[in-house]
Amino acid sequence: MKKKVLLLILAVSAVAMLFSSCRKDPLNNLTAEESRIYITKKDSTINFINFKTYSIVDSVSVIANNKLVGKMASDYDAKIIKAIKTSMSERGFAFIDIKSKPDLGINVSRITNTFTGIISYPDYWDYYGSYYDPYYWGFGGYGYYPPSYSFGVYKIQEGGLSVEMLNLKDATGNNNKIKTVWTALARGTGVFNPANADSEVKAFFIQSPYLKTSN
Numbered sequence: 012m013k014k015k016v017l018l019l020i021l022a023v024s025a026v027a028m029l030f031s032s033c034r035k036d037p038l039n040n041l042t043a044e045e046s047r048i049y050i051t052k053k054d055s056t057i058n059f060i061n062f063k064t065y066s067i068v069d070s071v072s073v074i075a076n077n078k079l080v081g082k083m084a085s086d087y088d089a090k091i092i093k094a095i096k097t098s099m100s101e102r103g104f105a106f107i108d109i110k111s112k113p114d115l116g117i118n119v120s121r122i123t124n125t126f127t128g129i130i131s132y133p134d135y136w137d138y139y140g141s142y143y144d145p146y147y148w149g150f151g152g153y154g155y156y157p158p159s160y161s162f163g164v165y166k167i168q169e170g171g172l173s174v175e176m177l178n179l180k181d182a183t184g185n186n187n188k189i190k191t192v193w194t195a196l197a198r199g200t201g202v203f204n205p206a207n208a209d210s211e212v213k214a215f216f217i218q219s220p221y222l223k224t225s226n
């Protein structure tokens with residue numbers, strides 16, 4: 012009886028290992044859309060029912076390495092602004108000109124940050140080895156040696172879409188300070204692709220059911 016139980020356990024373990032080895036790693040098989048991350052956050056003291064009107068910028072701020080480098084109105088930017096207007100209208104907010112003193116103001120920014128670093132070539136070559144084929148270059152039987160220099164510099168750039176909602180209604184009663192009441196951030200593959208503008212904004216509002224003018 013004990014032998015039968017042991018054999019059964021071994022058989023189950025073998026099947027489990029077989030399925031485990033064949034199963035794809037979810038992180039290695041994400042689509043571009045699935046790779047994007049959406050983060051939203053609200054001021055817990057704010058009830059958006061108290062706001063009725065809003066205005067939004069007509070161009071997008073471009074921020075590089077924490078510095079404002081200019082304003083843009085690309086196809087992507089225009090689609091983001093249009094999508095925000097559509098979503099705000101669906102939630103009951105009325106768009107008015109900034110001169111008419113809206114309750115809320117919306118800023119939109121494209122943020123990019125560039126990081127640089129140094130890699131040690133001896134470590135690189137020890138880990139990856141050489142993939143050059145000396146026969147291809149007509150030097151059959153020759154060996155290949157890594158570069159004589161020790162270090163190299165690499166650069167990585169990442170970016171994200173940022174949306175900020177400002178409380179303009181209570182600015183004068185808050186020591187003349189404009190308070191941010193809602194923020195949204197999108198990061199990931201294709202985040203600045205015009206084809207993704209609508210889905211990005213939609214994701215923000217799905218995560219924020221409290222953004223509405225009535226219960």
